[in-house]
Amino acid sequence: MEERINIPVGEWVETAVDWILDNLEPALDGIAWFLGLLTNSFEAGLTAVPAWLLALVLVGLSWWRVSWRFGIFAILALGLILGMDLWDPTVKTLSLVLAAALVALLIGMPLGVAMSRSNTVEAMVRPVLDLMQTMPPFVYLIPAAIFFGLGTVPGAIATVVFCMPPVVRLTNLGIRQVNREQIEAGLAFGCNRRQLLLKIQLPLAMPSIMAGINQTIMLALSMVVIASMIGAGGLGNTVLTGIQRLDVGLGFEGGLGVVILAILLDRITQSVGQRRSRAGAG
Amino acid sequence: MEPIIRVRELYKVFGPDPAEGLRMLQEGLDKDAIFERTGNTVGVRDCSLDIGEGEIFVVMGLSGSGKSTLVRLLNRLIEPTAGTVEVRGQNVTAMSPRELIRLRTEDLAMVFQSFALMPHKTVIDNAALGLEIAGIGRARRRERALEALEQVGLKAYARSYPDELSGGMQQRVGLARALATDPSIMLMDEAFSALDPLIRTEMQDRLLELQREHRRTVVFISHDLDEAIRIGDRIAIMQGGEVVQVGTPKEIIAAPANEYVRSFFHGVDITQVFRAGDIMDSADIPLLAGDTSVAEARNRIARVPGNEAVIVDDDGRFRSVVPGKRLAELTPDRSASEVAVTAEPVAEEMPLADLPGRAAHSPVSIPVIDGDGRFCGLVTLPRLVEALDRNRSAATANGDA
Numbered sequence: 001m002e003e004r005i006n007i008p009v010g011e012w013v014e015t016a017v018d019w020i021l022d023n024l025e026p027a028l029d030g031i032a033w034f035l036g037l038l039t040n041s042f043e044a045g046l047t048a049v050p051a052w053l054l055a056l057v058l059v060g061l062s063w064w065r066v067s068w069r070f071g072i073f074a075i076l077a078l079g080l081i082l083g084m085d086l087w088d089p090t091v092k093t094l095s096l097v098l099a100a101a102l103v104a105l106l107i108g109m110p111l112g113v114a115m116s117r118s119n120t121v122e123a124m125v126r127p128v129l130d131l132m133q134t135m136p137p138f139v140y141l142i143p144a145a146i147f148f149g150l151g152t153v154p155g156a157i158a159t160v161v162f163c164m165p166p167v168v169r170l171t172n173l174g175i176r177q178v179n180r181e182q183i184e185a186g187l188a189f190g191c192n193r194r195q196l197l198l199k200i201q202l203p204l205a206m207p208s209i210m211a212g213i214n215q216t217i218m219l220a221l222s223m224v225v226i227a228s229m230i231g232a233g234g235l236g237n238t239v240l241t242g243i244q245r246l247d248v249g250l251g252f253e254g255g256l257g258v259v260i261l262a263i264l265l266d267r268i269t270q271s272v273g274q275r276r277s278r279a280g281a282g
Numbered sequence: 283m284e285p286i287i288r289v290r291e292l293y294k295v296f297g298p299d300p301a302e303g304l305r306m307l308q309e310g311l312d313k314d315a316i317f318e319r320t321g322n323t324v325g326v327r328d329c330s331l332d333i334g335e336g337e338i339f340v341v342m343g344l345s346g347s348g349k350s351t352l353v354r355l356l357n358r359l360i361e362p363t364a365g366t367v368e369v370r371g372q373n374v375t376a377m378s379p380r381e382l383i384r385l386r387t388e389d390l391a392m393v394f395q396s397f398a399l400m401p402h403k404t405v406i407d408n409a410a411l412g413l414e415i416a417g418i419g420r421a422r423r424r425e426r427a428l429e430a431l432e433q434v435g436l437k438a439y440a441r442s443y444p445d446e447l448s449g450g451m452q453q454r455v456g457l458a459r460a461l462a463t464d465p466s467i468m469l470m471d472e473a474f475s476a477l478d479p480l481i482r483t484e485m486q487d488r489l490l491e492l493q494r495e496h497r498r499t500v501v502f503i504s505h506d507l508d509e510a511i512r513i514g515d516r517i518a519i520m521q522g523g524e525v526v527q528v529g530t531p532k533e534i535i536a537a538p539a540n541e542y543v544r545s546f547f548h549g550v551d552i553t554q555v556f557r558a559g560d561i562m563d564s565a566d567i568p569l570l571a572g573d574t575s576v577a578e579a580r581n582r583i584a585r586v587p588g589n590e591a592v593i594v595d596d597d598g599r600f601r602s603v604v605p606g607k608r609l610a611e612l613t614p615d616r617s618a619s620e621v622a623v624t625a626e627p628v629a630e631e632m633p634l635a636d637l638p639g640r641a642a643h644s645p646v647s648i649p650v651i652d653g654d655g656r657f658c659g660l661v662t663l664p665r666l667v668e669a670l671d672r673n674r675s676a677a678t679a680n681g682d683a
Contacts, residue, residue, distance in 0.1 A: 089283030184359050185398040189463070191410035192379070199415065222475050 004160035017143060027149050035160075036153045038103065042095035051087050058264060065271035071200065077260040085255045086238065093224055093234030094261060101220040108164045112171025113197065113211075117121060122172065129165040137162050137226050145230045155232025159223040166215035174208025175201045214269045221262055235261070284371075286467065286499050287356065292329040292365035294351055294523075297322030300363045314520050325351035326524040332363055335466075336497035338489075340510040343520035349503045351629070352520065353469050354568070356501065357390045359381055369467070371592075387416040391460035395472035397452045398442040405455050406431065423462075430462035433492065445543040450481035454488075459571035461492070467499045473510065482506075485511050502617035507546060511555055519543050531555055551635070553670070558637060559630030561669045562650045564659030569594050570604065577614035578605055590647055592657055593622055600627050600657040603646040627651040629656055634669055641666055 020028070055078045063071030081090050115122040144154035178201050179246055186200035202209070217238060228236025235257045242251025295303035295316075303322030306315075313324045320615040326348045333339045341349045354360040356367055369389060377385065388439050391412060399408050407414075407651050413423035428496055431437045434454040444452055453473065460468050468668040474482045490513060493500070510517050511531045518528045519539075527539035535552055538544040568591040569580035583591050589606040602622035612620060628640060640648050649662040 022322070103565065108418060177399065179396070181394045181396045181398040182400070185394060186415070187359055187393065188357055188390070188414050188469070189459075190383045191415050192383060195415055197426035199411075200400070206402070267467075 007026060014031065017146060020120075021080055021147065023197065026096040031157070032148050032153050035099070035103065035156045039099040039152050039156050042099045043092060046095045048089050049087075051082065051091075054091070055082070058268075060178065062264065062269050063066065066267045070267055071207035074264060077264065081257055081260060084257065086190050089235045089238050089254075090261060093221070093258070095237065096156060096159065096224045096227075096232060096234055097217065097220045097261075097265070098222065100156045101163060101213075101215070101217045103156075103160045103165040104216050104220065106195065107160075108167040108212075108216065109171050109209070112168045112209075113202075114176065116201075117169065118173035125168070126199070129168060133165045134163060137223055140223075144227075148162055150231040152232055154230050155227030158227050158230070159220050159232075160218065162223040163216045163219035166219065167209070168213025170208045170215070171205065174205030174212075178204045210272060213272075214266065217265055219270055221265060225258055252256050252282050284335075284372070286335040286370055287331070287333040287501070288366075288368040289329055289333075289356070290366045290368075291330040292326055292355060292367060293353075293363045294325035294348075294355060295322050295363045295417050296325055296359060302484075304363050304603050307472055324348075324523045325360075326334055326355060326362075329523075331518060331528065333501060333523060335499055335679065337515040338493065338500040338502055338513050338515045340502045340504055340514035341520060342504055342507065342510045342517055344505060347520040348523035349505075349520050350471055351523075353471050353501055353503050357386055357392065357439040358470060374447065387412065389465055390467050390469060391463050393453070393456045393460050393468065393470040393473040396474055397444070397456045397476075398451075399452060399455055399459075401444055403443075404440065405436065405442050405444065408444060408455050409462050410446035410558055423436060426464075427458070427462045430458040434458045434488065435497075448481075450477050450485065451533060453477060453485065457485075457489075465498065466503065470500060470502045472503050472505070475504065475506065478604065482509070483512075488519050489513060493542065511550065519546065523553070525607055527654040532560060554633050555637035556634040556669060558634070558648070558650045561634065561665050562630075562659035562661045563588065563665065567592055567660055569598075569657070572601065572617075572619050575614065575616045576609050576612045576616050576618050579618035580606070580609050580614070582610075588660075588662070590659070591618070592649065593619055594657050598656040600649050600655065603649055605646050623636060625649055627655075627657075628661075631654070635667075637666055638670065 051056075058078060059071055059074045060076035081087055111125065115125050134227060137158075140155075140158040144158040146158060148154035164165060181202060182204060183196070186196045191200065225233060225236035225239060228240050235254050237252050238257065240253030242248070242254055293304055293307065295307070296301060298321050300322060302320055303316050303324065305336055307324060307327055308321070313327075316322055316324060329352060330337075332649075340354060343349045351360060355362050356369075356374070358367070358377070362375055371383065372381075372385070374382070374385065400411065403411070406424055409430050410423040410427035413426060413537070418426075428437060428440060433439055434457050436451060436454050436458060439447060439451065444455060447455065453476075456473070466483050474485045475486060486509060489500070502510075502513065514531060516526050517530060517532055517534060519534065519542075520526065521542045523610070527543050532555060534543065535547055535550070535555060538547060566586040566588060568579070568586060569584070570579055570593045572593055572595070574593070579591055583589060583604075583606045591604040591606070593601040593604060594602055602624045603621065604618050604622045608621040609618065612618075623644075623646045625644050625646050625648065626640070628637070630650055630652055637648060641661070641663055647658055647662045648666075650658045652658050
């Protein structure tokens, strides 16, 4: 009989998870506390605002930053969400997305800067990013649920992990692609390392970084929907209920809400990277 | 005169093991052999230069000759492998990062081939970049940037963005950015090479004009010989990382150091380089007063190799030329001025190219005067022909090479 080879990768991971649970509990509690605070504040903040005011702000941003046509689309789309009685889950999803994306950007952008400055750091971080991006998103839910239980916080954590890679990659890429003579110009006029980063590299890398931020926000939205499986709530919950009850209509309504939110977030964040066309130039 | 930039035995070797490359260079191996054996590239090799205060010093060479590396070694954008660079007696190669930053913000400015402007900043904020980095307040730096923009004629475009300007205008912003910090030294790396020929000439004129208003030391990298001759007080020619010759354009044309330099100057019209002042005879010309007698004039002319005398007034201003052979027509007691020819004088700066036309219509040599009208010398026909012939033979020699 041929003996089958079986490398127990799964067992190792379980051991590691157990060890983390036993030894790093204070750290886990700290993370949970911080993320909980952040998501709750966002949610509290956004729900405290009357629905009409929040909708007005979103429409205003669409109108001002994108175009008047997109502003009209925003009016109709948000009207539809209100009409489908999905306003509360939409706001919950939005607050989760914003909180998770904010944390991802706070970690991801400095990491991207560090990668751009050192080939060693880049070589170490790159495979981790590959792993984070190619691992099926559902897999994050298991350790998140084990470490942090069910609810909003583990959903936010799984989202942070899943949505971070684009902003890290594109920050790194953007800085590395800055023209050599522009770097030299900065140095020749006496930039120190900090000035070079703040006055030359980051501004010139900004289109690329903004693309990364946009991608991170979009990934956060898609993950927040999946994270409803461990109780993150929001529009994902509506979809999940639709699946559980085999209610096509409800599932579609929830899905439509996600799509509308995605389009609004995408266009508005994209427009931030572009220089506004100067009205009445001259 | 004390040089403002002093470069001594400067080397730059790029690659995996610069120290090894340097050792091989000093043993006398050439660039290609070193690259083959070690993978090191020689950028600059044993370069020593003195650049004087206020001169436009052009470094010229083909691409890959090390000229762009050399200029970056001056402000240490590239670290030298060996040797020293001194600016006003301070050793740049040994400076701490803090001292280096002070030197770059206060003394040195740089202009780039690709302009290297910041696309997200307006023209005025681009021009103010050096001041911003130096930590000067917004109002003050904008004021100075606006002055610099005025110097390059772009004041009206202060609020535009770089991508709204033409290439020539963008480079004027690059120039304004350098001028705004009021540097004593400007490093210009192929600054006009990306521009159309007409715009390039215009920019060269503007640079010369700026130099007339306020002399700065300019180290100008170029691969364009006409540009080098036009603006350069002195030219250094680089070949394979080495400086093979340094001198004024005329010195280099008159005596090229090697075949490479000679071939560089192939096709250059030296009648535009040499001027009346360069080929005139100034010694051994008898200067007469308006009432000098024929006898004395004959006497004076007999004592010199030439056959002409010149009549000047009390202040040395040119009046007329006296041809020796026509003095025989007069009795000794008459005045020499009676046979004098009032030839039209030319300025010292008149290019050689314009002289043959004058010579053809003049019965005497061409008198040369300075800016105040004082007599400087005579361009004789044999001199003129000799100079023109040198131009022709130089061109033929190059044609055969």
